[in-house]
Amino acid sequence: MVDMDESPISERIPEGFAGQRMLVVPRAAVDRALRHPVTGKLLVTDAGYFPHAARHGRSRPEGAAEHLLLVCTGGAGWCEIGGARLPVSRGGVVLLPAGRAHAYGAAEDDPWTLWWLHFTGADATGLVRAAHEAAGGPVTHLRDPAPVASLVSQVIDALDAGMTSAALIRGSGAAWHALAHVVATGRRNPGSQLSPLERAVEHLRAAAPKRTSVAALASMVGLSGSQLSALFREHLGVSPLQYQVQLRMARARELLDGTDLPVAAIARETGFDDPMYFSRQFNQHHGLTPSAYRQRPQGT
Template sequence: MDGSTADDRLAPRRDGFAGQRMLVTPRSAVRASLSLPVTCRLLVTEAGVFPHASRHGRSRPGGAEQHILLVCTDGAGWCRTGAGAGAGAGAGAGAEPVRRGDAVLLLAGAPHEYGADAADPWTLWWFHVLGTDAAELVKAGLTTAGGPVIHLRDAAPVASLVSQVIDSLDSGTRAGDLLASGAAFHVLTHVVATGRRAPGPAPSPVERALAHLRTTSPRRTSVASLAAMVGLSTSRLGALFREHVGVSPMTYQSQLRMARAREMLDSTDLPVASVGAASGYDDPLYFSRQFSRTHGVAPSAYRARQT
């Protein structure tokens, strides 16, 4: 959907994009949330990721009902705002390029249009927001950057936070809405603080992937999602991980979860099942088997060695 309104002139392919995720909050739930504390100030109404979104675009001469954030982690595209935007002119005169590592901020009600590059279509992480805090943050970002396109030295942490927004919305609960609001606030403040910083030496794709995994552990991230965040294919990311880290992305995630489990067994009196759950393992038996396979002893025996 990506914020479709009556003014939309361009649309993604009807069959969507391979690997896409998209969550849209029902309008009735949006109205209810806007009357509640916290979400009345910043509410995510929809969010998603469109990998390699060929022929993706939007044209809204009347603007969108919500404020919009787009983050490009791969490929390229373009954006046009202001007078004449939304006329469906496409890329060309007056269109600002959007490249890998760029974010786009669009204020609700402001005419705009954007689209993927025909030869190298972008991968977009995006969300739409409402609320007084959302409006102030978007306006601040536009003022700081001097336009809708904002360069980010490293888009991976922002994409990681947008991924958290998507996961939170997916729960369909009030708690999920609150978590999505918090993550979205973090995204917008990061973008505003980054401003239009001149491009500098960027972290490598593996460094960006490692930073995401360390930040979000013990939550699991699929290799496909991780690859999309850093602009690589899954096979290329796996090869680079083995070359630079020595293990696959999934094995590295398991190592992070096991490190968390060891720390909790050493420093807390929580039951083993609770330690497993806090380390990303919902099944206590599976956690014990994995821990024993990794360390050669069961979690309870590992803890007992300290006494």
């Protein structure tokens, strides 16, 4: 199915774009990796980045051997599967199951920028199915595609550093995180309204480390405090205030791992006026003081 203002798929090109990156794992390495206890669960076989991919397109009447993840971070395009053509705009994510006939291509007037993966493994089909169930189909939408694109970039960097077992494991970890992000945050389309819980969580993430009272948060999303607290406990397993503490603790871990800031400065950065109270809270959540956490052996 081709629109009159688009070139036929036969005239599209699969790759060769200025500034692109593309890595392909040798098939012999794929076979070995699929026998590994980690990469056998989820393995990236190909990954790439196609900026402003004019005339890009692929048609696979028999489908692909692996599942595909396409993330559009700019421009627009389309995906055709199951007899339907679906538009893809910035923030659009396409998850194509292995073995399903499909085609896709960049819009002619505003070609997309794509980050993409081919992946396989024992858990791959389940992740694709979960994403489809959450989005109601193979195309979903992210309010912000940057986190997933960053994770695909980490996969590319891992493979580019050398396709060793360790590199493939790092790539698998980043890919798993990317797919989990799509499952957890993808929506049916760009116009889908966020639920009250999603709006509350977005506000807390944007406002962190500043605290927001339950009453104020509930009024923002049109619920009572008890209704909002019930939603948090049902879907996230914690109260709104506990969730805020989790966000602050996550930021504290990032600063402890990635900076040389003193503990007192990290306390201030994460919204704690009293460094001693911050240390007690951190110890309560992690079983270690901030200083002990920073000095722990890496990888634990």
